[in-house]
Amino acid sequence: MAVIDRLDDDYLRQALEHDVRTGLTATPKWLPPKWFYDETGSALFSAITHLPEYYPTRRELEILRRHVFDIAARSRADTLVELGSGTSEKTVLLLDALAAEGTLRAYTPVDVDVVTLEAAAGRLSVRYPRLELRPVRADFEAHLALLPSLLPTPGRRMVAFLGGTIGNLPPTAREVFLKELRATLRPGDMLLLGTDLVKDVARLVAAYDDALGVTAEFNRNVLRVLNRELDADFQPDAFEHVAIYDEDNEWIEMRLRAARPMRVAISALGLAVSFDEGEEIRTEISAKFREEGVAGELTRAGFAVTSRYTDPAEDFALTLASASPTGCAPPPLTASA
Structure with missing residues (x-):
């Protein structure tokens, strides 16, 4: 099936140029x-x-496997929307449970990568031949307002925002994002939100600074993207990977630290950027939650929180919440572990 494309041809390029210059x-x-990515x-x-150091994916899968049928029964969603869907691997658990509940009708994965969307949709169309698949290429931070026009009108929706990705947004941006998401939903529609939880600092840092150095290469890869897309001349190996925990904000920061003074040309922007030895670029925050x-x-x-699900170690949580009617007080929170 065709991907519904809501990104202009120049959108990602303009966004990259804006972010890099700013x-x-x-x-x-x-x-x-x-x-x-x-x-x-x-x-x-x-x-x-x-x-072994990176626990969030394993823990979230563990929670889903244990509680997915309860999530499906409580949501009774006929349309599942997944923001930042990627390969949609975790989603199969939700789709199977909603199908078993007898409510599943449609699935809309939302991602910026059309190749990933097409591949995931192709796999899912084989597994669920009667499922209405509507893959959407969009930037979920910028294009939330488009969602209602892309979804079936009747029925009940559940939006899944998994992987702890919400933690990449600072508090003000999270507030705006959640309010804009709520504005796209009708009362009774559901949100399933994955959040990484506050825990021992050593475990948190290790998850973002593994012994094999895979995360360090992932972090440096952003410089390779800039070299390719913007004709920059970063030397990625001249930047050290840094992961620290900010206890005041309760988030991990990933940074790239210049190992020596340098001047980097970003030719496509007509921009030269100087770095002192030890100067850092913050490349990610990953908030941890209570x-x-x-x-x-x-x-x-x-939103009104209806259920919370955790793994036995309480490393990670999934929160199921409903879109509240305007002016109505939320029902009491119920927890499942």
């Missing part, structure tokens, strides 16, 4: 994590999810 002329310097970056991240914090953010955005 981030690398700021003090301190930064780049958003979305630019990690070219073909090489996606392969590196897939390798990261299998590392139960009350997640519930508070969702409630302020117009």
Whole structure:
């Protein structure tokens, strides 16, 4: 089936140019994590999810396997929407459970990578021949308002935002994102949100600084993307991978630290960027959450938390929330472990 494409031909290029010009002329310097994910970056991240230090993917799958039928029964969604769907591997668990519940009718994966969308849709069309598949190429941060026009009108929707990706947004951006997402939903529609939880600092840092150095290569890959796409002359090996935990903000920061003074030309932008020895580029934040914090953010955005699911070690959580009617108080939170 054809991918519904809501990205203009120049959209990603303009977004990359804007982010690089804005981030690398700021003090301190930064780049958003979305630019990690070219073909090489996606392969590196897939390798990261299998590392012993990196627990989030395993824990989220564990929670889904244990609780997916309860999630399906509570949501009774006939349309599943997945933001940042990637390969849609975890989604099969949700689709199977909704099919068993007897409600499943449609699935809309949303991602910026058309090749990944087409491949995932092709696999799913074989597994679910009667499922209405509507893959959408879009930037879910920028194009949330388009979702209602792309989905079946009747029925009940569940939006899945998994993998702890919400943690890549700083608090103000999370607030805007959740409110804009709520505005696309009708009362009773559901959100399934994955969040990584606050835990021992050593375990958190290790998950982003593995012994084999896979995460370090993933981090440096953003510089290779800039070299290729913007005719830059970064030397990735001249930047050290850094992962630290910010206890005040309760998030991991990944950074690239210049090992020596250098001046980098970004020819496509007519821009030269200087680095002092030890100067850093922040390339990612990954916020870690507490139960009350997640519930508070969702409630302020117009959602009512109905269930919370965790693994036995409470490393990760899935929160199921419904879109509240305007002016209605949310029902009490119920927890499942």
